[in-house]
Each structure stands twice: as C-alpha cells, then as structure tokens.
Amino acid sequence: xxxxSVPVLSFPHHPKVPNSSTVNNDLRFPYYPLLSLIDQCTSxxxxxxxxxxxxxxxxxxxxxxxSKLITxxxxxxxxxxxxxxxxxxxxxxPNLYSWNTLIRAYASSSDPVRGIFVFLLLLDRCRxxxxxxxxxxxxxxxxxxxxxxVGRGFHGMVMKSSLASDVFxxxxxxxxxxxxGDLDSAxxxxxxxxxxxxxxxxxxxxxxxxxxxxxxxxQLFREMEMENVKPNDVTMVGVxxxxxxxxxxxxxxxxxxxxxxxxxxVNLTLNNAMLDMYxxxxxxxxxxxxxxxxxxxxxxxxxxxxDGYTRMGDYxxxxxxxxxxxxxxxxxxxxxxxxxxxxxxxxEALAVFHKLQVSKSAxxxxxxxxxxxxxxxxxxxxxxxxxxxxxxxxxxFKLNCHLTTSLIDMYAKCGDLEKALEVFYSVxxxxxxxxxxxxxxxxxxxxxxxxIDYFSEMxxxxxxxxxxxxxxxxxxxxxxxxxxxxxxxxxxxxxxxxVVPGVKHYACMVDMLGRSGRLQEALEFIEKMPIAPTASIWxxxxxxxxxxGNVELAEHACSKLLELDPRNHGxxxxxxxxxxxxxxxxxxxxxxxxxxxxxxKKEPGCSSIEVNGIVHEFLVGDNSHPLCKDIYKKLDEIxxxxxxxxxxxxxxxxxxxxxxxxxxxxALNLHSEKLAIAFGLISxxxxxxxxxxxxxxxxxxxxxxxxxxxxVYEREILLRDRYRFHHFxxxxxxxxxxx
DNA sequence: GTAGGGTTAG
Numbered sequence: 229x230x231x232x233s234v235p236v237l238s239f240p241h242h243p244k245v246p247n248s249s250t251v252n253n254d255l256r257f258p259y260y261p262l263l264s265l266i267d268q269c270t271s272x273x274x275x276x277x278x279x280x281x282x283x284x285x286x287x288x289x290x291x292x293x294x295s296k297l298i299t300x301x302x303x304x305x306x307x308x309x310x311x312x313x314x315x316x317x318x319x320x321x322p323n324l325y326s327w328n329t330l331i332r333a334y335a336s337s338s339d340p341v342r343g344i345f346v347f348l349l350l351l352d353r354c355r356x357x358x359x360x361x362x363x364x365x366x367x368x369x370x371x372x373x374x375x376x377x378v379g380r381g382f383h384g385m386v387m388k389s390s391l392a393s394d395v396f397x398x399x400x401x402x403x404x405x406x407x408x409g410d411l412d413s414a415x416x417x418x419x420x421x422x423x424x425x426x427x428x429x430x431x432x433x434x435x436x437x438x439x440x441x442x443x444x445x446x447q448l449f450r451e452m453e454m455e456n457v458k459p460n461d462v463t464m465v466g467v468x469x470x471x472x473x474x475x476x477x478x479x480x481x482x483x484x485x486x487x488x489x490x491x492x493x494v495n496l497t498l499n500n501a502m503l504d505m506y507x508x509x510x511x512x513x514x515x516x517x518x519x520x521x522x523x524x525x526x527x528x529x530x531x532x533x534x535d536g537y538t539r540m541g542d543y544x545x546x547x548x549x550x551x552x553x554x555x556x557x558x559x560x561x562x563x564x565x566x567x568x569x570x571x572x573x574x575x576e577a578l579a580v581f582h583k584l585q586v587s588k589s590a591x592x593x594x595x596x597x598x599x600x601x602x603x604x605x606x607x608x609x610x611x612x613x614x615x616x617x618x619x620x621x622x623x624x625f626k627l628n629c630h631l632t633t634s635l636i637d638m639y640a641k642c643g644d645l646e647k648a649l650e651v652f653y654s655v656x657x658x659x660x661x662x663x664x665x666x667x668x669x670x671x672x673x674x675x676x677x678x679x680i681d682y683f684s685e686m687x688x689x690x691x692x693x694x695x696x697x698x699x700x701x702x703x704x705x706x707x708x709x710x711x712x713x714x715x716x717x718x719x720x721x722x723x724x725x726x727v728v729p730g731v732k733h734y735a736c737m738v739d740m741l742g743r744s745g746r747l748q749e750a751l752e753f754i755e756k757m758p759i760a761p762t763a764s765i766w767x768x769x770x771x772x773x774x775x776x777g778n779v780e781l782a783e784h785a786c787s788k789l790l791e792l793d794p795r796n797h798g799x800x801x802x803x804x805x806x807x808x809x810x811x812x813x814x815x816x817x818x819x820x821x822x823x824x825x826x827x828x829k830k831e832p833g834c835s836s837i838e839v840n841g842i843v844h845e846f847l848v849g850d851n852s853h854p855l856c857k858d859i860y861k862k863l864d865e866i867x868x869x870x871x872x873x874x875x876x877x878x879x880x881x882x883x884x885x886x887x888x889x890x891x892x893x894x895a896l897n898l899h900s901e902k903l904a905i906a907f908g909l910i911s912x913x914x915x916x917x918x919x920x921x922x923x924x925x926x927x928x929x930x931x932x933x934x935x936x937x938x939x940v941y942e943r944e945i946l947l948r949d950r951y952r953f954h955h956f957x958x959x960x961x962x963x964x965x966x967x
Numbered sequence: 968g969t970a971g972g973g974t975t976a977g
C-alpha cells in the first residue's frame with residue numbers, strides 16, 4: 229500500500245493487549261478495530277485500503293467481516309455496485325446476509341434485473357434458503373421492472389415457504405401487484421394479510437391511486453379509520469394524490485385540515501403532496517399560499533408550482549417560477565416542454581427543447597424526448613424529429629415502448645411511413661401502444677387493408693387490443709371505405725375483447741357508414757346508441773352529409789350539434805358548404821348573418837411547410853412572407869400550366885369562407901395550402917418531397933390542384949390535414965379520393 | 968447487522 233493519493237487512514241496496528249495478565253486469547257476478535265474503521269470510511273479509496281488490509285490479515289475470509297465490507301461498498305453514500313460485486317465474487321462462501329445486501333442494492337439500482345439474477349444464483353449456490361429479508365428485496369426488483377410473471381413466481385415461492393404470513397413480504401407483494409397494474413391480485417393479497425399494519429393499508433391505497441381508482445382509495449381510507457389503524461403521513465400522501473385525480477378541492481381542503489387535527493407530522497413530501505393536490509384541483513391560490521410558507525422546498529415543490537401555472541395557461545408566471553428555481557432540474561424543463569406541447573403550442577415546445585440543448589443545464593431524459601417528439605408530430609416537422617432520433621441513438625437511450633411509440637407516431641405524422649415501419653420492426657418488444665401507433669400510421673396514410681393485417685398480427689403476438697387500438701383500427705376502416713370489416717370489428721369489441729365501445733368508437737362508426745353513403749343507416753345507428761350522442765357524433769354525420777350533399781339530414785344533424793355545442797363554428801361552415809353545393813344561396817347568407825351576429829368566427833385555415841428545418845406558415849391570401857412576390861408569380865404560372873391541361877377551378881369550394889372580410893381573399897388560388905405548395909416548389913430541390921401540414925380539412929379544389937401539380941411538375945407532395953395524409957404522386961392521391 | 972409504503976414530468 230505504498231503511494232496513496234487519497235486521505236490515508238491511520239490503521240490501528242496490532243490490537244493492544246490490555247495487560248499481560250489477561251491476555252485475550254479469543255481469536256474471533258483480534259482485528260475488531262479494523263472492522264469498526266469500515267463504518268468510518270468516507271470514500272471508495274479508503275474502503276479499498278481496508279479491503280486490502282483485510283485480505284492481508286485474512287479477516288476477509290471471515291464471513292461476518294466480509295459481509296460488512298459488502299454492505300459499505302454496496303449501500304454507502306460513495307457506494308459502487310460494481311466494486312461490491314467484485315468483492316462479493318471473491319468471498320468463498322458468502323453468508324445469507326451478504327446475498328441479501330447485494331440483492332437489496334441491485335433492486336434499488338438503475339438495473340434491478342441484476343437483483344433477480346443474483347437471487348437465482350443464491351438459490352443455486354447458497355446453503356441457506358432465502359429468508360424474510362430476501363423476499364422484500366427481490367420482490368422490489370420485480371416491482372421496479374414490472375416483471376409480472378417473475379413476481380408471481382416469487383409469490384408462489386413465498387406461499388410454499390414458512391414465510392407465507394410475513395407482513396413485510398405480503399406488503400411488498402401488494403406493492404408489486406399494484407405497480408404491475410394488477411389491482412385484483414393486489415387486493416387479494418391485501419385482504420389475506422392476517423395482521424395488517426399501516427404499511428399494508430398504505431400500499432393498497434397507493435395501488436388504487438396508481439390504478440386510477442381514487443374512489444376505492446378513499447373507501448379504504450375510511451375503512452382503515454373504522455379498523456382503528458391510524459393513518460400516517462404516507463397514507464395522507466396517497467389519499468391526497470387520489471383527491472388530485474378526482475379534482476375535488478373540497479375534499480382536498482378537508483384532508484389538509486384532517487392532517488392538522490390529527491397531528492400528522494408534515495414533512496417535505498407531504499407538503500409537496502398537498503401542493504400537487506391543490507394544483508390538480510385547479511386552485512393555484514391555495515398552492516401559492518402553501519408554497520410560500522413551506523419551510524423547505526425541493527425540486528418537486530418548484531416543479532409542481534411550475535406545472536400549476538402552465539395548467540392555468542399563465543406562461544409568464546411559469547417563466548418566473550422557472551427562473552426563480554434554484555437549479556434547473558430536467559423535470560422542470562419537461563413540464564415546460566410538455567405543457568406547450570399539450571396546449572397546441574408545439575413550436576414553443578421545441579424552442580424550449582432547443583434552449584435546454586444550448587444551456588446544457590440538465591440532460592434530456594426519456595420524458596423530454598417523448599414530449600419533444602410529440603411536438604414534432606404536431607408540427608409535421610420531420611427534421612427536428614430525425615435529429616431527436618439520431619440523438620436517441622447516439623446517447624444510447626434504450627428504445628423502450630414509450631420512445632418507440634413516439635418515434636412511430638412522429639414519422640407517420642411527418643409523412644414518412646416507411647421510416648415508421650422501420651422503427652416498428654427494429655424493436656423486439658411491442659406493447660399495445662406500439663402496435664396501436666403503427667395501426668394509426670397506416671390508417672392515416674390510407675392503408676386500411678394493411679392496418680387490418682397488422683391488427684391480426686398483433687392478436688397473433690398475444691397483445692390484447694385496448695380502446696385506443698379500436699379507435700385506430702375503426703378509423704383505418706373508415707378512411708379506406710372498409711365498412712364490412714369495420715362493422716365486424718366493432719361488434720366484436722365487447723364480446724370478444726372486453727373493450728366497451730366509447731363515444732370515439734361510435735363516432736368512427738357514424739363516420740364510416742356516412743362516408744360510404746349509408747346516411748340513413750348512420751342516423752339509425754345514432755338513434756340506437758346506448759350512450760347519449762355527443763357533438764362529435766353529430767359532427768361526423770354532418771360531414772358525411774356534406775360529402776353526399778344531403779341537405780335535409782345535414783340540417784337535422786347541424787341543429788342537434790348546435791344544441792350540444794352552440795358555438796361550434798365547424799357546424800356553420802359545414803352547413804353553409806352544403807347549402808352552397810346545392811345552390812341554396814339565400815341560406816348561405818342567412819347562416820353568414822347568424823355567425824356574424826353571434827360573433828362566431830371560423831378557425832382560419834393555416835398551412836405550414838418545413839424547409840431546411842424552418843417551419844413557414846401561411847394563412848389564406850397571406851402577404852407576409854418575404855418571398856411573397858415569387859410565391860404569387862409561381863401561383864400564376866401554376867394556374868396557366870393547369871389551364872392548358874384543362875383544369876377548371878371548382879367554385880363551390882369558395883364558399884368555405886363565410887365572413888365578409890374574407891370575401892376579397894376568397895379566390896381559390898389564395899388558399900393557404902396552395903401558397904405553401906407554391907413556396908415549396910420554389911424553395912426545395914425537385915428530388916425532395918414537399919411536406920405541407922394544414923390545420924383544417926384540405927379543400928376539394930386544392931386537392932385536385934395538388935394532384936395535377938404532382939403530375940405537371942413531377943413532384944411528390946405530402947399533405948397532412950386535420951384527419952389524414954394525402955400523398956400526391958404522378959397525378960394521383962394515396963387517399964384514392966375517398967376522404 | 969439486513970425489510971415493506973410516499974410527492975413532480977409522458
């Protein structure tokens with residue numbers, strides 16, 4: 229142990245012999261002072277020195293002493309699991325304590341699966357059987373991994389052993405089943421715990437909260453009181469969280485006073501839980517008041533406040549909170565990114581992501597990437613999306629199901645279905661969300677048949693479809709006119725797959741029937757629905773009426789829709805389009821007056837196009853773009869070229885715009901999607917497809933024009949509208965004009 | 968000498 233560059237410990241030399249008359253002949257304790265030094269270690273290097281000394285003195289081969297070394301290397305503040313493992317592997321016959329310590333350390337590490345491997349090794353190599361300490365550790369590893377089969381196996385082993393009524397182990401199992409989302413099993417274990425303690429109750433309450441059953445959590449809280457088990461701070465954290473889910477501020481306030489009245493110790497975590505409850509119940513005032521009086525705050529407190537302000541849409545105050553935060557935790561960045569992304573401000577979300585990159589104050593994590601990818605999807609911005617994909621690869625992020633789903637969604641919504649499929653096939657583990665995202669991607673691109681095939685593949689892979697899967701597959705059938713197939717699947721939902729159809733599924737069915745011209749059937753379907761039709765149901769019927777020019781039914785659907793949602797501008801626009809299509813001009817102007825009088829405005833059509841990573845936005849008749857002259861010149865050229873090949877503008881689409889001030893700008897030529905396409909033609913190379921995203925449904929005339937442009941200019945155009953993709957190539961569109 | 972339950976971001 230010559231050159232040591234670290235603070236060197238002064239080793240006690242040989243233990244002092246107290247006095248010659250009472251010589252300590254007990255050879256079990258000759259090096260005891262060295263052992264007590266282990267506890268005083270403050271760095272790994274010091275520990276290594278002791279380890280070396282232990283090897284030299286032979287103390288290392290005393291199982292008790294070796295276990296002490298394991299404990300410190302695996303669990304201290306300066307611990308190194310890899311070092312602990314090296315030490316462990318050198319011990320000839322580790323005792324059960326050492327095994328347990330290693331499993332414990334792995335279970336709470338970033339790689340809990342190693343805890344399970346060590347457990348298996350233990351079964352094979354250790355003379356002793358796992359004990360009441362082993363199981364809580366290894367079950368915790370299974371919970372972390374949500375390894376439901378493995379955990380179930382541990383449960384079986386426990387039941388066969390003499391530990392079947394150990395409350396610690398049973399509590400661990402409740403927690404385990406809760407984290408796997410298996411509430412039934414969690415509850416079964418809970419009910420069978422012979423002497424429940426407060427942790428048993430807390431674990432089950434938490435399981436209910438996690439499993440989105442806040443009412444059951446409250447119920448258990450009451451039952452616990454009746455059984456005279458005193459709730460503690462952890463109980464309250466769980467119940468407050470349930471309260472946030474219910475957004476029940478009254479009950480939340482009652483819980484806060486309950487905490488006071490019962491003298492439950494309030495620590496930082498409990499304060500944070502109260503803060504979170506106030507925020508989720510929409511009372512930022514209560515949250516602020518509590519926050520200002522909290523004696524101690526951590527990154528969770530700050531992040532919760534930040535979340536509170538963004539929920540209220542108060543981005544300025546959120547910005548102030550963010551700037552006041554003592555350190556820029558990644559969670560805080562994530563709140564900002566996802567709040568923009570979820571409130572329809574994807575550009576702002578990506579701007580924050582960019583700032584994070586520049587500032588380097590925190591390292592993006594999986595949540596950051598998922599939210600940012602979703603922002604790219606919304607924008608249809610494939611360049612930043614690709615950049616993030618490369619980033620994921622370079623940083624060595626494991627493609628878990630969350631990230632895979634986001635990547636598939638991003639590529640599909642940015643028009644690159646092939647790349648989405650590539651990602652899909654590149655991963656081995658596909659959960660129901662990954663499959664559903666792929667089915668949605670196929671649906672969006674008009675590949676309904678393929679979507680159905682993927683759905684069957686998914687069933688073969690033993691993945692159980694959920695409500696999202698059915699929304700996507702029904703949407704696929706609807707977009708591709710596969711009425712028989714869609715109807716068949718719809719009727720199988722509940723009896724075969726146990727998924728109760730929701731309003732979205734009914735809306736898909738109305739859309740599917742209506743689109744294919746079976747309007748009367750669609751109406752009957754609505755009338756027979758077991759749930760009350762919502763605005764979206766009538767909206768789907770109205771859309772179908774527009775497609776097939778059925779004025780009478782349209783008026784009925786529209787009046788129903790406006791009963792439910794009086795300010796739905798879409799309804800007015802659709803109805804006025806139907807009137808225009810059927811030459812009912814007096815009705816068009818009547819509707820226009822109603823809209824004007826009630827101050828209902830049409831959502832302005834807006835198309836965006838991404839060129840070299842920059843997103844350009846166009847409104848109808850937009851003059852604000854720096855290259856606007858060139859764009860209009862190009863539009864004239866297009867108009868001339870198309871005229872030559874016999875194109876006649878379809879004037880009925882003019883009447884999408886019912887407001888007077890829009891009248892001047894109504895020329896079809898000035899629709900936002902045409903402006904964006906023209907800009908794409910002058911600013912990108914011919915080999916590059918033109919990618920346009922429109923916020924509304926694409927206009928019929930623009931659809932015809934885009935088809936012709938794709939032929940005349942030999943350019944691929946990818947146009948995403950509110951509902952689907954249109955892939956124009958050689959004069960045809962991927963939607964086969966069924967949209 | 969070992970244990971189980973807790974707050975934020977998708």
